[in-house]
Amino acid sequence: MQFDFMNPTKIIFGAGTLSRLGEAARAAGTRALLVTGGGSVKRNGTFERAVASLQAAGVSVTECEGVEPNPRLSTVLRGAQTARDEQCDVVIALGGGSSMDAAKAMAAMVFHEGEPWDMFFAGEKKPRLPVRALPIITVPTLAATGSEMNSGAVITNERTTQKSFVQAPVLFPKTAIVDPELTLTVPPDQTAYGICDLITHVTEGYFNGVDGTPLQDRFAESVILTAMEWGPKAVADGSDLEARTQIQWASVVALNGWVQIGTQAGFPVHMIEHTLSAHHDVAHAAGLAVVNPAWMRFAAASRPERFAQFAERVFGVRRNGGNADAAAREGIDRFEAFLRSIGCPTRLSELGIGGELIDTYAADTLRVIHNKEGKLPGRPALSRDDIVAVLRAAL
């Protein structure tokens, strides 16, 4: 186990903490670019409360609304231009993962010269990672991506149909204000997708990481067990603040680095899903719900012991006569059944995606990221044929 790690983001967590946005922003600047999807936060009053808190603290607000579900490079450029035009000195995201990722990319794009897409990982070339960004404050309105407390952002280049990511220390938010009350109005399907999203963040590290990280294994299982205990309650009754609170904390921890630390894991399920949502604009986590079980069955063939551990510790599956394969299969079946039980799709057909373009999805995924052998990093590393096999199994 070898790693360097730092996460300097300050988190302010708890019901009602939105009222502290102004105080947090004022510590960073006085002219805020407020980045939103624009829809639900306006309908439910969150936007108005955020602006009131900012204004009371002496922070002026320029809005950048209309960030789409899979945020586009053109949207990032538009926001960065607005921030420059309005001389903003702090970027605030108020919304889900899309608003947060877009805001983070905007904060860096303000200072990025030359070709914008160069900032992102894409194919052979080394990205020109940002070394400077406006201070970022995140206010998630959805328990899902974990973007509020990490240094990554996923953006779609609509011109090249690539969905890729940037990750750099300057993208750590200065402050994350995580107020579970803001998630009370999230509808059941989006709630379920968020639960799938956060679980997938930890399964990626759990199944693709290096050997010899037993504490990280148990932390991953902790997140999954907590999500499985409280997630169905949040789906069943959106107004259950306690369930919302536990799910939201789990979603923060699922991708703030504490669980994956030192695992050096590839994120193959995410990479495959990114291609799907770049092509079809499906909800990211709905795509994950489809790809993850299919990927698990593929990967379990080469590493049944690890999947048997998952089955045993998460679902209490007992091995009969030491047969890891059977336990592994049962664990994956039960995981898939859990996803279905909260309302997630688990087949491509449910997303309206057929088999026609599967070869293209596989090729496009490898265009974004691959290792020296031309394979998608993970355990196992996946060839084009392997990705095709995973996706065919998900039809």
Place this chain on the structure above:
Amino acid sequence: MQFDFMNPTKIIFGAGTLSRLGEAARAAGTRALLVTGGGSVKRNGTFERAVASLQAAGVSVTECEGVEPNPRLSTVLRGAQTARDEQCDVVIALGGGSSMDAAKAMAAMVFHEGEPWDMFFAGEKKPRLPVRALPIITVPTLAATGSEMNSGAVITNERTTQKSFVQAPVLFPKTAIVDPELTLTVPPDQTAYGICDLITHVTEGYFNGVDGTPLQDRFAESVILTAMEWGPKAVADGSDLEARTQIQWASVVALNGWVQIGTQAGFPVHMIEHTLSAHHDVAHAAGLAVVNPAWMRFAAASRPERFAQFAERVFGVRRNGGNADAAAREGIDRFEAFLRSIGCPTRLSELGIGGELIDTYAADTLRVIHNKEGKLPGRPALSRDDIVAVLRAAL
């Protein structure tokens, strides 16, 4: 669940990372105060390697050796004076919890005006917490206290026989270099004490925290299970680098805030033990091994369900007919047996401490910290009589 949290310390983890000390120090300053106990790090060559790394990076070294096991205020004052005299601009701790805590307190004491003990929590008065400190770098040579990645320090005022703590954001080390190779020469008894120390850090939060922190519960159990799996291996074979690695990572996480976050827990077992080691200069974690099981039996009476959960999840104790009390007792018995199995004392008599001064210990503990009702914070809050009862049960 409501909390503010930040931990900006950068951690560099892994066998061989001591060689990166120079690079880390040079990023903070050029004139280091190097704080050590002075004994083992010199005998085993660690000191020499640390100095070589620093000098190769262009960092000059002034030594402050001789930090004692329960570091004293006078030692802190001596180190701060040396740092001032030598115009040091970075403080490096190379050693166990004592060296690290002393170094952190020195880094702040350099700028602290007026009465030195005012910086620490002690009795009624509000401490004058430090707002400025020299940058701190920690290099633990023992897997135990977690001091390398948190903002606390425990110091003994030998004049008043008080052992107390300071905690402030300026005390977060800038960088923690955690190299498990440095722990390979730790003898079995100290290894066992470290395991007890790290486990006690998480049991305090687990048993004394607020309700409604299920993910934190599971994280605590994760740390305990990992320590119980790998700890005995490290005790049995000190040269087992894999066991040393896992124990050391567990010890970092046990007190860097990730597990206790939002639990708002008092640390009653630590507070009682601090009094014992202030009076008798016993090894801190040997004292914890004695106090913790006795405290658990006392606390379980008012909260059997929580202790039954501990018994079930950590030791696989099944409840017969839903009897939480019996499960709770069995869990505590098995925990105590684990401590004994790795060589920890579990009775005051093994520390050479009799019952004569128990009333004094109880009174002294409450002199350091108490709530409005004059009780030691925790679940339950402990009166003087309660503390006496805990200690009597540990005779």
